[in-house]
Amino acid sequence: MTAEPLLDISGLDVGYGHVGVLRGVDLEILPGAIVALVGSNGAGKSTLLRALSGLLRPSAGRIVFAGRDIAGEPPHRIIDLGLLHVAENRRLFRRQNVHANLELGLYGTRLGKDEERRRYDFVYELFPMLAERPQALAGILSGGQQQMLAIAQALMRQPRLLMLDEPSLGLAPIVVDQVLAVLQRLRGGGTTILLVEQMVERALDIADHAYVLQNGVVIGGGTPDAIRSGDLIRRAYLGAVSDREA
Ligand SMILES: Nc1ncnc2c1ncn2[C@@H]1O[C@H](COP(=O)(O)OP(=O)(O)OP(=O)(O)O)[C@@H](O)[C@H]1O
Ligand SMILES: [Mg+2]
Known part of the structure; x- marks a missing residue:
C-alpha cells in the first residue's frame, strides 16, 4: 500500500x-x-x-x-x-533571549502547562547548547546557534512538515x-x-x-x-x- x-x-x-x-x-x-x-x-x-x-x-x-x-x-x-517554515534569514527576535524566542514559537497555541513543558524539554534535549544558555540574547549567539534556535522555535509547534x-x-x-x-x-x-x-x-x-x-x-x-x-x-x-x- x-x-x-x-x-x-x-x-x-x-x-x-x-x-x-x-x-x-x-x-x-x-x-x-x-x-x-x-x-x-x-x-x-x-x-x-x-x-x-x-x-x-x-x-x-x-x-x-x-x-x-x-x-x-x-x-x-x-x-x-x-506546516512550518524556517526561513533563510533565521527570523529571530534578536533582543529577546533564547527562552523567550522559544516561547514566541508557541504564540497563539493553547497548550496545557504540561504539554508546554514537554515541548521545551524536547527542544532543549535536542539542542543542548540552547539548554546551556536560555538567558542569552538571540542576537549574540553564533550563526550555528541562531540556526538551531530558529529550528527549535519552529519545533515548539510540533510541525507535521518542517x-x-x-x-x-x-x-x-x-x-x-x-x-x-x-x-x-x-x-x-x-x-x-x-x-x-x-x-x-x-x-x-x-x-x-x-x-x-x-x-x-x-x-x-x-x-x-x-x-x-x-x-x-x-x-x-x-x-x-x-x-x-x-
Ligand atoms: N521579492 C522579490 N521580488 C521580485 N523578484 C524576486 C523576489 N525574490 C526573488 N525574486 C526572483 O525570483 C527568482 C527566484 O528567486 P529565489 O529566491 O526563489 O531563488 P532561490 O532558488 O531561492 O535562489 P538562492 O539559491 O539564491 O536562494 C529570481 O529570479 C529572483 O530574482
Ligand atoms: Mg533561496
Whole structure:
C-alpha cells in the first residue's frame, strides 16, 4: 500500500507581481520523509517555500497539505495546520533571549502547562547548547546557534512538515553536521522535512527523495542514488551552456 502524500503540489505557478518565477511545479512528499530541493541561485527554491507557507499567493495550481488545498490560505492558518517554515534569514527576535524566542514559537497555541513543558524539554534535549544558555540574547549567539534556535522555535509547534531554507548557510562544516544530524533525528521521530540546500551532496546524504529545480521548473526527481548517477544536477547547475554543448 502506498501512503498518501502529506504534501501534494500540482501545476503550481508563482511569481512576484507580473514576473513569473515557478512554472507548473509538481512535487510530492510522503509522510516521514526527508525531501531535498536543490537548484542553483535564483532557481526559485525560496519562492516555492514562500508560496507553501502562504507568504506568496500562487497564480495557478494546487497545494494539498494533509488532504486540504491550502493555496492562497493566510500564513497563520497554514502554521496552525502544521506546516512550518524556517526561513533563510533565521527570523529571530534578536533582543529577546533564547527562552523567550522559544516561547514566541508557541504564540497563539493553547497548550496545557504540561504539554508546554514537554515541548521545551524536547527542544532543549535536542539542542543542548540552547539548554546551556536560555538567558542569552538571540542576537549574540553564533550563526550555528541562531540556526538551531530558529529550528527549535519552529519545533515548539510540533510541525507535521518542517521546511528549511538553506540551514547550512554560513555555518562551519562541523555545525552543518550537527544541524543535519538533528534533521535525521527528527525524521526518526516522524517529522516530515522539506530541505532546500545549496550543499547538494550533504542534502542527498540525508534525503529519501530529491527534486531538482532549474529556472522555476522541476526538471526531475528521484532517489539520491538516481540523482547522483543521472545528469540532472549538472544540467541544473551548468544550465543552458552545457545543454547546448551536450
Ligand atoms: N521579492 C522579490 N521580488 C521580485 N523578484 C524576486 C523576489 N525574490 C526573488 N525574486 C526572483 O525570483 C527568482 C527566484 O528567486 P529565489 O529566491 O526563489 O531563488 P532561490 O532558488 O531561492 O535562489 P538562492 O539559491 O539564491 O536562494 C529570481 O529570479 C529572483 O530574482
Ligand atoms: Mg533561496
